[in-house]
Amino acid sequence: MIIRMHSHVQHDRQIFQLDFSWVPQKLVLEVIELLGTEVLPLVQQELG
Helix, strand or coil: CCCHHHHCCCCCCCCCCCCCCCCCCHHHHHHHHHHHHHHHHHHHHHHH
């Protein structure tokens, strides 16, 4: 979705607003780490 959105609006920043009020902190931190280690590299590779 990030890459598809970029193809339409050519944005250079993506903001995620997540409601984790009921999720344990450990799981939240794991999700943030996955965004940085798995998702970001794929997006950077695709967009160059």
